[in-house]
Amino acid sequence: MTLPKTHVSSTTSVTSTILHGHSTRAVHAGAKRKKPYHALIEPIVQTATYAFDDLADIQAFIAAKEQGSVTHDDYGRYGNPTVQAVESRIAALENADSALLLSSGMAAITTTLLALLRSDDHIIITDDCYKRTREFIETFFARYGVSCTTVPMGNFEAIASAITPKTRIIISETPTNPYLRVLDIDRLVQIAKTHNLLTLLDTTFATPINLRPAQFGVDLIIHSGTKYLGGHHDLLAGTVVGREDLIDQIREHLGMLGGIISPQNAFLLGRGLKTLALRVRHQNNNAQQVAEYLESHPGIEQVWYPGLLSHPDHEIATRQMEGFGGVVSFTLCGTLDETAAFIDRMRLPYITPSLGGTESLISQPALMSYYKLTGAERQAIGIPDNLVRFALGIEDIEDVLADLEQALGRKQNAV
Numbered sequence: 001m002t003l004p005k006t007h008v009s010s011t012t013s014v015t016s017t018i019l020h021g022h023s024t025r026a027v028h029a030g031a032k033r034k035k036p037y038h039a040l041i042e043p044i045v046q047t048a049t050y051a052f053d054d055l056a057d058i059q060a061f062i063a064a065k066e067q068g069s070v071t072h073d074d075y076g077r078y079g080n081p082t083v084q085a086v087e088s089r090i091a092a093l094e095n096a097d098s099a100l101l102l103s104s105g106m107a108a109i110t111t112t113l114l115a116l117l118r119s120d121d122h123i124i125i126t127d128d129c130y131k132r133t134r135e136f137i138e139t140f141f142a143r144y145g146v147s148c149t150t151v152p153m154g155n156f157e158a159i160a161s162a163i164t165p166k167t168r169i170i171i172s173e174t175p176t177n178p179y180l181r182v183l184d185i186d187r188l189v190q191i192a193k194t195h196n197l198l199t200l201l202d203t204t205f206a207t208p209i210n211l212r213p214a215q216f217g218v219d220l221i222i223h224s225g226t227k228y229l230g231g232h233h234d235l236l237a238g239t240v241v242g243r244e245d246l247i248d249q250i251r252e253h254l255g256m257l258g259g260i261i262s263p264q265n266a267f268l269l270g271r272g273l274k275t276l277a278l279r280v281r282h283q284n285n286n287a288q289q290v291a292e293y294l295e296s297h298p299g300i301e302q303v304w305y306p307g308l309l310s311h312p313d314h315e316i317a318t319r320q321m322e323g324f325g326g327v328v329s330f331t332l333c334g335t336l337d338e339t340a341a342f343i344d345r346m347r348l349p350y351i352t353p354s355l356g357g358t359e360s361l362i363s364q365p366a367l368m369s370y371y372k373l374t375g376a377e378r379q380a381i382g383i384p385d386n387l388v389r390f391a392l393g394i395e396d397i398e399d400v401l402a403d404l405e406q407a408l409g410r411k412q413n414a415v
C-alpha cells in the first residue's frame with residue numbers, strides 16, 4: 001500500500017527552526033506542506049476504516065507494525081490523519097514531545113489516569129481542581145483501590161507530607177477556578193522529582209500561549225479543548241500533552257477505552273487553533289482591563305485576577321506566565337438576588353458556566369455550579385452568594401466596559 005506515512009514529525013516540511021512565534025506555530029506547526037489533491041488545508045479524512053490492496057499488503061502492514069514502524073492507519077479508533085495533524089500542532093504549541101486528542105477534557109483526564117495507574121496506587125490532588133476530576137479520583141477510582149489525598153492548593157508542605165511509598169502522581173491545575181490561583185510549578189516539579197513521582201497539570205485556563213508547563217519539567221499537561229483551544233463554543237475536545245513514552249502508553253489505552261475525537265471535531269479544533277494566539281492575547285487584554293475597571297468600581301467588593309497587584313499569586317504568575325488569561329472573578333456589594341439581577345442586566349455575555357470562546361460568558365457559581373449546596377455550605381467552601389465569574393470573549397473592550405457600566409450603574413441607582 002502506498003499511502004503516505006501519517007505520523008507527523010517526519011513529514012513536516014516547514015522546519016521547526018522558523019517556527020518561533022506562537023501564532024506562526026499555531027498556523028504552521030506539524031503541517032505537511034503537500035497535502036492530498038494539492039489542497040492548502042488538511043482534509044477531513046472522514047473514514048471509519050482503511051482498506052488494504054490485498055492480503056499480502058495486510059501481512060506487510062502487520063509485520064511493519066510488529067517492528068514498531070507504523071506505515072499508515074488501519075482502523076479509525078487507532079488513528080486518523082486529520083487528528084494527527086492537529087495533535088502535532090498542539091505538541092508544538094506546548095513545546096512538548098507529543099500530544100493525544102480525545103473526545104472531551106474529561107476523556108483526556110480519565111483515559112490518562114486509567115492508563116497510568118493501577119489498584120493500590122496513591123494520588124495527590126490539590127483541592128480546587130475541576131469538580132469532575134476530583135469526583136473521578138475521590139469517588140470512582142476509590143472503587144478500584146486507587147486512593148488519594150486532597151491537599152490545599154499552593155500548600156507544598158501538605159503535598160510533601162501526603163507522599164507515601166504508594167504515591168505515583170501529583171495532580172494540580174493552574175490557574176484555578178474560580179479564584180485564578182496560580183501554582184508555583186518549579187516547586188511542584190522539585191518535590192515530584194525528589195520522590196520520583198509523575199506530575200500532571202490541567203492548564204485549560206492558561207492555554208499554551210500563556211503557559212507551557214513542559215518547559216518546567218511537568219510530565220503531562222491536560223486541556224479541555226472545549227474551551228480556548230477550540231475557542232468558538234461549538235465542539236467538545238480534550239488533549240493530553242507531554243513525554244512521548246507516557247503519551248504512547250495513553251494512546252495504547254485509548255484504543256481500548258475508545259474516547260476518540262471525531263475527524264470532524266478534530267478539523268474544527270484545528271481551525272480554531274490557528275487563531276489561538278490572536279484570541280488569547282485579546283482575551284488577556286480584555287480581562288486585564290475589566291479587572292482594573294472592576295477593582296476601581298465602588299459597587300464591587302473584591303476582584304480576583306492574576307494580572308492585578310492585589311492577587312495573592314501575582315508575583316508567581318508574572319514570573320511563570322506570558323499572559324494572565326481571560327477569566328475574571330469578583331464579588332458584588334450585594335445579596336444573592338442583587339447579584340443575579342446584575343447578571344441579568346448584562347447584555348453581551350451569555351449566562352453559562354463555560355469559558356474560552358469568542359463570546360463572553362458570565363456565571364454566578366452559587367446559583368449554577370454549586371446550586372445543590374446551602375448558603376452556609378457554599379460559604380464554608382469559599383463560594384459566596386455574590387461571586388461572579390466573567391469569562392471574556394473577543395468582543396471590543398469598549399463595548400464590554402460599557403455593558404458593565406450600565407449593569408452596575410443601574411444597580412447602584414436602585415440601592
Ligand SMILES: *Cc1c(COP(=O)(O)O)cnc(C)c1O
Pocket residue numbers: 104105106107130173202204205223224225226227236237238
Ligand atoms: C471544562 C474543563 C474540564 C472538562 O473538560 P470537558 O471538555 O468539558 O470534558 C476540565 N478541566 C477544566 C479546568 C475545565 O475547565
